[in-house]
Amino acid sequence: GENVEQHPSTLSVQEGDSAVIKCTYSDSASNYFPWYKQELGKRPQLIIDIRSNVGEKKDQRIAVTLNKTAKHFSLHITETQPEDSAVYFCAASRSGNTPLVFGKGTRLSVIA
């Protein structure tokens, strides 16, 4: 089955700097790659996703890149703000009624 590895497990950046979180996956049939932000005591919230027919997607300060050949995808957050501090999870699935498999998460701290 699918295995998703996520790095780093913790990340501290200064406010205004960029943050990059990287994930690799094992199942070449996976075609859907979402990123979730989870704040303390809340459910994971989708922040951006990408499908295998595109290599990059951007939404304001957040972008995701996908390299299907290497089976890795990354989350980029620019101009970080203290409210970006949270745990971020990557995930992968084949879609089509298959479950998401999650990475272990990255705790991002943005220092003001």
Added chain:
Amino acid sequence: SAVISQKPSRDICQRGTSLTIQCQVDSQVTMMFWYRQQPGQSLTLIATANQGSEATYESGFVIDKFPISRPNLTFSTLTVSNMSPEDSSIYLCSVEEGGDGYTFGSGTRLTVV
């Protein structure tokens, strides 16, 4: 997008007892997924529930401990049986929205004492 009503939102239970968690979706979905999130950990898939058939469990999870019902295309329950403190976690249900991503319930925070 689909809306999932999950309850209870939290509970404190005595060891040895059982708790049933419910998820109601506002649209018909083929599969429902149940996850566990232990404190400080990621989401781990417990099982996939398909209406009209037995749930499919992931390695490390068994039906006797986590029985699942899926009586129709909008509803599912997960029971945590014979609970121990190690079962203290957040339990979440999820559905896929046919190309529009996945939606999660609000979660059930379970504490076993």
